[in-house]
Amino acid sequence: MRDVDRALIELAARQHQVFSREQARAAGLSASGVSKRVARGQFVECGPSSLHFPGVTLSYRGCLQAGLLDLGPGALVSAHAAGCVHVLDHFEEGPLEFLTLRDSRHRRTVGSVRSTTDISKLDRAVVDGLACTSVTRTVIELLRMGDTIAAGNALDSGTRLRLTAPEVVARRLAQMGRQGRDGVAAFELLRRLGTVESRLERRFLSVVADAGLPVPALQQRYQLEGVGNVRVDFEFLTFPIVVEVGGSRGYLSRDERRHQERRRTALQLMGKTVYFFTADDVFNDPDYVVRTLFTALTHPQAG
Numbered sequence: 001m002r003d004v005d006r007a008l009i010e011l012a013a014r015q016h017q018v019f020s021r022e023q024a025r026a027a028g029l030s031a032s033g034v035s036k037r038v039a040r041g042q043f044v045e046c047g048p049s050s051l052h053f054p055g056v057t058l059s060y061r062g063c064l065q066a067g068l069l070d071l072g073p074g075a076l077v078s079a080h081a082a083g084c085v086h087v088l089d090h091f092e093e094g095p096l097e098f099l100t101l102r103d104s105r106h107r108r109t110v111g112s113v114r115s116t117t118d119i120s121k122l123d124r125a126v127v128d129g130l131a132c133t134s135v136t137r138t139v140i141e142l143l144r145m146g147d148t149i150a151a152g153n154a155l156d157s158g159t160r161l162r163l164t165a166p167e168v169v170a171r172r173l174a175q176m177g178r179q180g181r182d183g184v185a186a187f188e189l190l191r192r193l194g195t196v197e198s199r200l201e202r203r204f205l206s207v208v209a210d211a212g213l214p215v216p217a218l219q220q221r222y223q224l225e226g227v228g229n230v231r232v233d234f235e236f237l238t239f240p241i242v243v244e245v246g247g248s249r250g251y252l253s254r255d256e257r258r259h260q261e262r263r264r265t266a267l268q269l270m271g272k273t274v275y276f277f278t279a280d281d282v283f284n285d286p287d288y289v290v291r292t293l294f295t296a297l298t299h300p301q302a303g
Helices: 003-014 023-024 033-039 060-071 079-085 136-145 148-159 166-193 201-209 254-269 278-282 286-298
Strands: 050-052 099-100 113-114 125-126 131-134 217-224 230-237 243-246 273-278
Touching: 003 023, 023 033, 023 050, 050 060, 060 079, 060 099, 060 131, 079 099, 079 131, 079 136, 079 148, 131 136, 136 148, 148 166, 148 201, 166 243, 201 230, 201 243, 201 278, 201 286, 217 254, 243 278, 243 286, 254 273, 273 278, 273 286, 278 286
Parallel strands: 099 113, 243 273
Antiparallel strands: 125 131, 217 230, 230 243
16 A cells, blocks of 8 residues: 555544545645546545545535535634534534635535634634534524524533533624624523523524514512412513413323412412413414414403
């Protein structure tokens, strides 16, 4: 085996089975030698600059690595793809997404590429050999894309893993100045979303905000006679209307049903109107949620 082949095999093993034309030339091949190997099927093109050996099936991370090699040393895996690489909650293998500096935006690869004028050292991380946006910058990029749900998931799990925090995201947005203003309004909503306890609750708030309805107060607590201290998921204080969200309309036991009904009755005796939406309502039929709330908020007596 030639030294150049050995070097490229070892390099590919460290880079999720891919390497670049530049790396092949650095290993000892000429540009024409690389092209001849591609023509003979000894190298397989992944993208404009990235290659792999025949017989290799690239993993998701291999495809991301190929994109980074196509885009050059300043590029980063970003957005949902970065959330997957960081193993954040609710992020799975899917689109190939990258962030690159504006002066490299002419470079192309398979996948989606966003450009920016500002990538600092704090925005960079390396996970499993892949250059990707830090969790803080991942949250910001998801906000710039308008995906508040994914940004909230990234912020929640990133905070739990001590990879970012709400105040760190806010500070980085401020540092980015005009560049970051696309995400500022969304981040203000995200601050409110950050106090919810589940993805379902965050999705409910997003449905409410997207419909232009008033944003409810979160996690109001009451001391209810015969029930004790309770927390309600959401409350439209002006009306006042309480909204609860959950996985099922049913109850696991007779005691739980009695507790829930007493809780509802106690809230109604306080003058609250209580509505309940299932996870299926919130995720799969948001129009039903919006119609119900619109009617409730415009005609409170209907509740």
